[in-house]
Amino acid sequence: MKCEEIVQYLSDYIDGDLPVEILEQAEQHMAGCKNCTAAVKTLQNTIQLYKHTGKARIAPEHRNSLLAAIQEAAKSHSHE
């Protein structure tokens, strides 16, 4: 398996979705390929950084008024 092929499988590889026969070939290639190993590690690191940083939340000062407006509407719906 060549680097060009590995690239197409990177996402499935890190998600554990590769069929066994392709997984074996991919791991065999990566054991001797510094570039593909770096690509996998930095891809995993990229995903982890996005997963664990900067999860935006509704501004605290808007939160209660937003919920109140929704609940007000909920009341009118339940009385229809």
Place this chain on the structure above:
Amino acid sequence: MNIDALNESDLLARFQSSDPDSAVAELFETYADPIYRLAMQLLGDPTGAEDVVQETFLSAMTHRAGFQGRSKLSSWLYRIAYNAALNRLRRNREEPMPEEDPDEDTPAPLPRSLVEWTKTPEDINANKEAGDYLEKAIMALPMKYRVVFFLRDIEDQSTEQTAGVLGLTETAVKVRLHRARLALRESLSEYFTERNAKV
């Protein structure tokens, strides 16, 4: 954005009852922020994103009797929010709408930056410039990739759930996720490699 099956079933029953107040508050507590984040990915505007949250819950209230539980509550709410955000975008669009932007049939481009780097979430949280760069990199993705990456990798939705929310096939979700991940990896690799070289 996940509630276990037992609690979801109880929550749905209360939401669909004639007295949904407590369920609405719980739904808001659990789902308002994830919906806000989805809308932010699409609109990039906090006020518009809050409007989408409100619109999503009001629409859910109106149509709650028709929800039959074939998908998870989270997927249903994401779907409503996604459509609400798209409707806003259609009024003032500057980039192609996701459904009008076909997937490339050429293989994903080869990685260019192959220097290994390691950063932890703590590194990013301690460095405003790096945090801003991550935000800039994801917002630079085409919308059709950004929203898939957001649902799959940031909000931990499954491929099947993501496909359901966006009205895509699972294959299309995988293709878009792959391209989004590679583009972000490239962007972050260039940034961190350059920063490391300067130290």
